[in-house]
Amino acid sequence: MKGKLTLCSLLLLSLFAMAQNGETLDTIYANDQKNVALFFPNPIRQGITGASHFVFNYNREKEQYFGLLQAKPGTESNLLTITNDGQVYSYILKYADRLPKLNYFIAKEESIGNEKTIITPISQNQSITENIGLDSKSSNYQKLCAQLLKNQRNYTQIKQNKGIKVSMTKSIYHDKEVYVVFEISNNSNIDFDINTLRMIKTNGIMKRRTSYQEFVLSPIFRYNVPKTVPKGSKIQFVYVYSKFTLGKHDNLILKLDELNGSRDVVFEMKN
Known part of the structure; x- marks a missing residue:
């Protein structure tokens, strides 16, 4: 990219x-x-x-x-x-x-x-399918996302911390959008409440602070996103982004934050 x-x-x-x-x-x-x-x-x-x-x-x-x-x-x-x-x-x-x-x-x-x-509020123990200002396309997004979850794909990016594992597939390009399938596995003895899951584009090298910047990539559609991942379970969901590419000095970082907890998962994605 x-x-x-x-x-x-x-x-x-x-x-x-x-x-x-x-x-x-x-x-x-x-x-x-x-x-x-x-x-x-x-x-x-x-x-x-x-x-x-x-x-x-x-x-x-x-x-x-x-x-x-x-x-x-x-x-x-x-x-x-x-x-x-x-x-x-x-x-x-x-x-x-x-x-x-x-x-x-x-x-x-x-x-x-x-x-x-x-962040749109989510009722307790309820997953969401969220459309952000794109009502005319929501039906197509839902169909494509549902199809992606039915078709098993290999997860190429995997990271875990304190029993919480985040996996994601390679980016799937369709028309002017990018689809990413995520899976969160909770192998701990405590339910995991999600605060935010963010994909961040970085530009430059962090040690050189004068040239390093971060940009949050906001999804235009989210499908089947859970509020809570119960202990001993795993949940798959899809984020849809506007199509983007990465420059020579750009990288992507994924950050999963726990609500009222410290089991955060952060990793730099492989190109």
């Missing part, structure tokens, strides 16, 4: 739509001569810029309250930041030779919302 991918991910687009009452986002100015410091009310968990000529650096190994922004000349872009309490902050970015401010102290009231509001 080599090629180009739009830097502004689907997550960026969906979160911009959540800006309260359509209010205009504040603008932060940066250049390549000085560091612009952004101080948040809670430690930063994730920071994403919409264009490569803006770079937002923050400590990915140990959560800290501030990040540093630099920019090269180019068109305006945007910054999306999520703190460890799930609060989402979004700003317009512009290059400027002269900077009006070098330090921004951001209040919690500037948040456009919490990331948990993006």
Whole structure:
């Protein structure tokens, strides 16, 4: 899966739509001569810029309250930041030779919302088939996903942690979408409650923080996704994504987070 991918991910687009009452986002100015410091009310968990000529650096190994922004000349872009309490902050970015401010102290009231509001609630012990804004195609998605679960395929990516095993098939391309079949096996003695399952595109090398960025790939359709995987059982389900490719320095990471637990599973996918 080599090629180009739009830097502004689907997550960026969906979160911009959540800006309260359509209010205009504040603008932060940066250049390549000085560091612009952004101080948040809670430690930063994730920071994403919409264009490569803006770079937002923050400590990915140990959560800290501030990040540093630099920019090269180019068109305006945007910054999306999520703190460890799930609060989402979004700003317009512009290059400027002269900077009006070098330090921004951001209040919690500037948040456009919490990331948990993006996840559709699921009733207890109920699996879901979720269509996100694509009603006209939902029937076709359901048929294709159901067929994929009927046909046994080899799982090429497998990772486990504390009795929780995540397996996935190779990406299956159809029309303008990518289908991925997942299987979660719970070999522990405790039920596993799913918080989120995210596929993340990374660009660059993490050790070189000035060039490393992460982009969440949001599914456009989810089929048979469980809320809970009971102990001693396994469940298969399907995620459908818009077609994407990976560039030379791009990789994919899969993250399964447990709700109110620490049995998370994280692994870098093989190309």
